[in-house]
Amino acid sequence: MSAADDGTATSRTTVERKGDREIVVTRWFDAPARLVFEAWSNPELFRQWWVPRSMGMTLYDCEMDVRTGGTYRLNFGEGMDFYGRYVEVVPGSRIVWTNEEGGDDGALTTVTFEETDGRTLLVMTERYPSAEALEAEGGAADATHETFSQLEELLGTLA
């Protein structure tokens, strides 16, 4: 587990596994909550940060109707769609959405924005329907890790 600990120490993002069905991510932002919420709920702004270059993916289409009962769909090319529904949206403080591309195994994601003295603590919780579903998702993150390594190798050959 030392790899995860070291990572947390050097980065401003913390990731914690809570029980066997939840992952909790936290990060402070030096801005009021309404701006962090704005960057998360406006599709034009959202697409500027959701896919960091190192992910090696292109976000072709991004439809988001960020209000309670609204839907979203992110398209990363042929057959690569991520979609779901906003279960609860409280402007400036909270967004809850489903991840339906994984069928019944998809997580319910809750992100909250808590402002203190002009800074915002972002807490994102992904809750899976079962421990197995969380483990299965682990494979995907593992693949992301592999993608990073591949990219590093590629960059090494270009340098």
Added chain:
Amino acid sequence: MVQYATADLDASFAALADRTRRGVLEQLGRSERSITDLAEHFQMTLTGMRKHVGVLESAGLVVTRKVGRVRTCRIGSERLDEVAAWIDAYRQLWDERFDELDRVIDVLKKKEQVDERSR
């Protein structure tokens, strides 16, 4: 811990008791395959193959991941290592995402300050 190991072994042996499942492992030993590929290879229905893969997966012998609509299978390795690697990769992704988000928010903040001054 000992009990866990025994339970894992039981599950592994039960998973290996089936000829198709041994075949699946052999296939996955060569390369990653989707459930659809495997079903075709073993001339089986998708549902049937999903069940076999499910048994192999709960025994920790196979790891699957879903990208879009396709579920890909590969040989599983040490579970604990994987969990640690996963958390690390997950944190790395979110860390990069949030660095980008910082930039977007910074632009919003500056824009707001300019708007206030021009009022």
